[in-house]
Amino acid sequence: NQELALKSEKLTVAGQLAAGIAHEIRNPLTSIKGFLQLLKAGTIDIANYYNIMANEVTRIDTISSELLVLGKPISTTYKLENIFTLVSEVKVLLETQAIMKGINIELDIPETVAATIKCNATQMKQVFINILKNAIEAMNENGNIYVKGHIKANKAIIKITDEGPGIPQNIIKKLGEPFFTTKETGTGLGLMICYNIIEHHKGTISVESNPNKGSTFTITLPLKENCDE
Numbered sequence: 323n324q325e326l327a328l329k330s331e332k333l334t335v336a337g338q339l340a341a342g343i344a345h346e347i348r349n350p351l352t353s354i355k356g357f358l359q360l361l362k363a364g365t366i367d368i369a370n371y372y373n374i375m376a377n378e379v380t381r382i383d384t385i386s387s388e389l390l391v392l393g394k395p396i397s398t399t400y401k402l403e404n405i406f407t408l409v410s411e412v413k414v415l416l417e418t419q420a421i422m423k424g425i426n427i428e429l430d431i432p433e434t435v436a437a438t439i440k441c442n443a444t445q446m447k448q449v450f451i452n453i454l455k456n457a458i459e460a461m462n463e464n465g466n467i468y469v470k471g472h473i474k475a476n477k478a479i480i481k482i483t484d485e486g487p488g489i490p491q492n493i494i495k496k497l498g499e500p501f502f503t504t505k506e507t508g509t510g511l512g513l514m515i516c517y518n519i520i521e522h523h524k525g526t527i528s529v530e531s532n533p534n535k536g537s538t539f540t541i542t543l544p545l546k547e548n549c550d551e
């Protein structure tokens with residue numbers, strides 16, 4: 323059982339991010355460029371390469387759209403939002419993907435917890451989308467993902483627990499680094515975006531992993547009465 327508070331200073335390393343973007347976008351571009359040359363030389367049949375090239379373009383598109391989330395100005399005026407409602411809406415968005423794998427997303431956020439935070443609803447939903455998507459992707463067929471809320475020490479605490487394989491210690495250290503992914507078609511941007519958003523909300527994210535049992539992502543947010551304004 324390993325726990326690690328995730329460092330937010332990773333987020334401010336703009337240079338690392340820029341280099342990562344250049345690298346990630348360059349790979350598919352190099353491949354497309356090579357293909358165009360072969361096509362021009364007339365040495366290949368487009369039918370054999372069409373799908374590969376389409377995938378490369380999709381990859382650039384996916385990376386760009388994930389980065390757009392980061393590029394949006396982070397609003398600093400937050401509204402009182404109901405977390406239960408927010409997570410319920412996210413659950414609907416991910417339901418098809420979950421149902422296809424036989425995964426049930428269980429919400430347990432009591433009303434006394436749900437109405438305690440101020441946030442930007444779109445951004446907070448993005449956090450739950452990214453974490454829940456990772457949970458679904460990590461799990462095999464069938465099982466549960468739990469989203470539970472409680473209040474502790476003047477903070478709202480939301481725990482997202484999956485029944486996936488857990489996360490090895492050497493990988494936990496890298497979570498939140500831009501472009502760090504262990505997935506074939508992953509972008510490695512999801513968690514970085516989560517940390518960025520939660521940091522702007524003056525909250526924290528930590529990860530706990532039980533090998534072969536699952537992982538828990540814990541989000542801690544200040545209660546509404548403790549927010550500035």
Ligand code: ADP
Pocket residue numbers: 452456457460484486487488489493497498502503504505507508509510511512513514537
């Ligand atoms: P991506 O999903 O595109 O790989 P993320 O930033 O969302 O990028 O996640 C980074 C990595 O963290 C994943 O590739 C995976 O290795 C690991 N990870 C995140 N969430 C989980 C989880 N719930 N269970 C196991 N591994 C996870």
Ligand code: MG
Pocket residue numbers: 452455456512513
């Ligand atoms: Mg992800």
